[in-house]
Amino acid sequence: NAGVMQNPRHLVRRRGQEARLRCSPMKGHSHVYWYRQLPEEGLKFMVYLQKENIIDESGMPKERFSAEFPKEGPSILRIQQVVRGDSAAYFCASSQNSFLVSFTDTQYFGPGTRLTVL
Amino acid sequence: AQSVSQHNHHVILSEAASLELGCNYSYGGTVNLFWYVQYPGQHLQLLLKYFSGDPLVKGIKGFEAEFIKSKFSFNLRKPSVQWSDTAEYFCAVDSNSGYALNFGKGTSLLVTP
Numbered sequence: 557n558a559g560v561m562q563n564p565r566h567l568v569r570r571r572g573q574e575a576r577l578r579c580s581p582m583k584g585h586s587h588v589y590w591y592r593q594l595p596e597e598g599l600k601f602m603v604y605l606q607k608e609n610i611i612d613e614s615g616m617p618k619e620r621f622s623a624e625f626p627k628e629g630p631s632i633l634r635i636q637q638v639v640r641g642d643s644a645a646y647f648c649a650s651s652q653n654s655f656l657v658s659f660t661d662t663q664y665f666g667p668g669t670r671l672t673v674l
Numbered sequence: 675a676q677s678v679s680q681h682n683h684h685v686i687l688s689e690a691a692s693l694e695l696g697c698n699y700s701y702g703g704t705v706n707l708f709w710y711v712q713y714p715g716q717h718l719q720l721l722l723k724y725f726s727g728d729p730l731v732k733g734i735k736g737f738e739a740e741f742i743k744s745k746f747s748f749n750l751r752k753p754s755v756q757w758s759d760t761a762e763y764f765c766a767v768d769s770n771s772g773y774a775l776n777f778g779k780g781t782s783l784l785v786t787p
């Protein structure tokens with residue numbers, strides 16, 4: 557009964573490089589959420605995706621950040637031209653149903669990817 | 675600005691002691707409230723959640739939380755902690771979006787034998 561998988565667990569990039577973070581939701585889950593935890597801060601919502609659709613990206617920086625959840629394969633959070641301020645832990649969560657539809661649903665979290673920008 | 679505050683960053687208790695972890699939020703309007711726990715080396719797990727109804731919510735492993743609307747608080751309690759409760763505890767608030775959780779910084783709990 558695999559949970560939410562994220563890879564890599566640790567990622568080191570130099571300034572200006574691209575970072576790709578992957579998230580495989582739990583089996584049967586079609587809703588994915590990305591969160592960012594900056595040093596000494598709590599997790600903050602970034603983006604909510606369903607298969608092939610971005611539902612809400614209000615928490616995601618407008619520049620350099622993008623997210624997708626294709627019909628096949630994992631969800632990808634992509635950060636272009638990384639800067640030191642992007643160093644953080646990025647968590648992915650998934651749920652079975654739309655939170656909007658069913659408040660009895662739950663978000664299940666992955667272990668996170670720790671991004672370090674040198 | 676909307677925020678979630680957890681008052682205690684580090685708590686150390688002896689086994690069998692009672693636990694109360696504070697959580698306050700500064701959202702207006704309807705909110706949904708959560709407590710998550712992260713055991714060492716594990717993922718975040720949901721302890722309990724409040725959407726509506728009885729403000730005293732019971733969760734897993736003997737935890738409960740009380741929503742006090744007038745105080746904008748959602749404190750977590752357990753009458754008698756065990757060594758296995760050693761973990762980091764996070765309060766989270768959703769301003770009625772249904773999905774966009776906003777977490778506090780967390781409280782690290784260490785239970786000593």
